Amino acid sequence: MPTIPFSQIRAGMALASEIESPDGRYRLPVGTILADSHLKWLRGWRIRDVEVTPETAGPAATGGDPPDQPGTPEETIRQRFSHLPADDPLVAGLLNLALVRAEPLAAVRPARPPAAGREPLPPVPTPEAILAADPVLVSLPEVFMRIREVLSDPGSTVEEAAAVIGKDPSLTAKLLKLVNSSFYARTLRVSGGLPPGAVDTLSRAVMLLGLNQLSTLAMGVSVLPLFKDIPAGCIDMRQFWRHSVGVGLVAKLLAVRINDPSPERFFVAGLLHDIGRLVLYKQVPAAAGASLAAAAASGRLLVEVERELFGFDHATLGGMLLRKWRFPESLEQAVWRHHAPASGDVPLEPSIICVADMVVGALLPGSSGERLVPRLDTAAWKTVGLSPADLPDLVETAEAHFEVICAMFA
Structure with missing residues (x-):
């Protein structure tokens, strides 16, 4: 792939290798179509040379960015919120905070999913069969x-x-x-x-x-080291754990806020809330890749695509795994029900994870594969008792500790 001095880089060129900011906080993944805003970031990061794809290394490509990579950070943010009710005060509060942080959040996107193949998806095993097939998950x-x-x-x-x-x-x-x-x-x-x-x-x-x-x-x-061998083509594991840590941080802050006597379980539930996706990436990578590609192509939530393609979602698989490992039931249910808190007998635990997942998906770096902000569950927000006015302080506190805690899990 041609490597070009930064002075010759133009908007419209496509990255052939990932570029990370000097502090490791932000990145532009392979395949990014460079816009003027990207060039500003690269200039600020003091990047000297950039590796681009051969077909874009000549005169700058024209026609703007492709649909999944809007030309400005603001457009990227608004696209991630586009499926949510814009007139809802909670959504408006999250969107306003996200726009304030537009450039950093736009810079950290999920890894580009594999292209959707033409071959039909082979039958996906049941959750029980997936868990039973991995000896590593059995021998803890x-x-x-x-x-x-x-x-x-x-x-x-x-x-x-x-x-x-x-x-x-x-x-x-x-x-x-x-x-x-x-x-x-x-x-x-x-x-x-x-x-x-x-x-x-x-x-x-x-x-x-x-x-x-x-x-x-x-x-x-x-249990975190059990997932070190996830195929690189499926997910950026650094971004996966950054999202997971963020949800753990916010979940624990929410638990402390309501004076829960054992907030530690909420940090663990947040840390493990998407562990079912890791099992999918590890055990059925072709199916997991197909779900990522289908979600990106259709602009739908990844969890909805999982249910359609597999007959179950990552939350169900993760909850079943924690049950297999005999985690405390409250923690297991928090993971299992975090996309449908009202479906369980005790909605508080999954509601906290549900709210934390939406806050982090909207406002903090990282991704478990989901490209959109998680859906709004109004009942969960009411259960947690969080209002739009509470968001700035919550997010500011989480951001103040985010990088330090992430570094502990590197």
Whole structure:
């Protein structure tokens, strides 16, 4: 592919390789048709050379950007909101905040989905068959199994929990970093549980958060390495985890806001809410790719396309996986029902994840594959008690801690 000095780059050329900002926060994926706004970003990032596709390396292409890549950040944002009721105050509040952040959000798009093939989609296995076919998902890490035993035993002690978690040095380091982060300091201060000094031992972390809280957090974090081998063509895993962390952050902030006694499970539920998509990308990549392509081509929500093509969606698959792993039922239901909170017996948990998913999908970087802002579930927003006036402070707090927490999961 030809590499051209930045001085010769013109709007209309197509990127042949991904370009990332120096701080790693924003990126332009392969296939991006460069617009004038993109050139401004590249100039600000001090990019010297750009690799472009041969067919666009000559005179600048004409005719503007293709439909899925509007020419300005504002157009990109409005397109992502186009399926939502524009006159709804919550949608208007999210859109206004998104437009203020237009350039950063437009810069971080989901990876370009594979082109829709002409071959018919082969039959997709049932969720049960998909989960049973992967030995990695069946044979969980030993530390996960031990933590689960501690969590299910009412007679477990702080020392026993600390000893089990401490057998995994990487997990221990992540947990202590999280508990000592400014985000945790803020949420603990709100709940009145912030102690003086650093939390330097697992025993102290258990005493601070509670046995169930830290054990649930440890279970959630311990399963993340199971998905390191996702095919690169399906999804940008860095952007996937950025979206997941964002939902976890906002979900925990919402739980603290309503004085929930165990907000840690909401961070874990947010972190794992789209884990069903990872299973699809890992186990049935051709079908997952077809759903991404169909959603992009039709301008529909990815979750709706999943239901149409597979007969189930990623939320159902994720909830079934957490049930298989015997996660606490409230966490399992939060993942399973986050696209339909009213379908469960206890709507609060899935409502918080539903609202957090929409807020993060609209206003924070990252993507699990969905190109649009998730649909508005008015009942979920009423259950959570969040109004348009509450959004700026919520988002500002999440943004203040977002990059630090993302770095812990890199």
